[in-house]
Amino acid sequence: MCQACGCSLKADVAREELDHQRGRTTVVDVLQDLLAANDRVAAHNREHFDEHGVLAINLMSSPGAGKTALLEATITALRERYRIAVIEGDLETDNDAVRIRALGVPALQITTGTACHLDAQLVHRALHDLPLSGLDLLFIENVGNLVCPASFDLGQHRNVTLLSVTEGDDKPEKYPVIFRASDLVVLSKADLLGVLDDFDPARAAAALRALGRDTPMIQTASRRVPALAPWLSWLEEQLAERRAVVTAELA
């Protein structure tokens, strides 16, 4: 039976006949991702990054989890060895870009107005004002939000999601889409674990693993340099991996 209008014609015949059946209503079967246009621009962004051998990292979290503080600490630790730039996404103000620029690193602020996430087009526009040549590492600090940023590919190579220990350890269970899309989960403000009795890192890790991924989870404390070691070594691994891919493609 025809699935479109319930008439007794076979489906393939029915489609041809629909004009008559339904007063010239034509049924068009489409199977296209709704975000195909965004994904095309994201792929284009990725080409830009790859062309310049830049590792692009999309940093996501809820507001206040410490994305900018982590970037400040990271830049301070790595700026002698790597050339870093940052794209900042916020609803309003360029406060975060000002903080990054104060460290001598180029930072481009995207103010999204009411939009709760960055998309590939916004990042693409920003890339026109941000020279990629000579860069090793580009951080894209997404708008603080655990829901919307997860759906939009920006062209990044890696997704990193911060979960601060002042939030609930059940966040991966509550926001499966974003945590499932993550390549690394950073438990930030981990220096506070000693005074918080309601955040159990093991519970957070179990909730993350329940999403069917072997996503690594590390702890950081941006105010304490030694506590950054696992994060910095993860970054350097990704940089080395990226560099190997780019070199192999050139060869």
Added chain:
Amino acid sequence: MHELSVCQALLRQVTDIAMDRGADVVEHITIEAGPLSGVEPALLVRAFGILRASSRATAQALLSIESPAVIIRCTSCGMESPTAPNRLVCSRCGDFRTRVVAGDELRLRRVELRIPESSNRKTPCAKPVVAA
């Protein structure tokens, strides 16, 4: 509320298809939005109610959202089972190495169009369009 952005993308796709076929009215749009797509159907319906007026062709269009259940397949034991969006480990052997086989789709499935008699359609019949 990224459903507004998703809805804009949807309407752009639909109006492109309508234009391509020489249709002047879009009657009905069917999409799939699984629980792992990150899109909330109720919010998308609300966004659609506002944004459909942005073109004459879609102003009266209806939107149906199909939400396929989450189904995973275990890469270790092969078990295929329906599950909750935040329980993606194998229900038989407990392995976390599973693949989502349904429930993460976010795609346009079908549009129903009215094509005026005089229209010079590019295609003579409603051929399925394969995603690029």
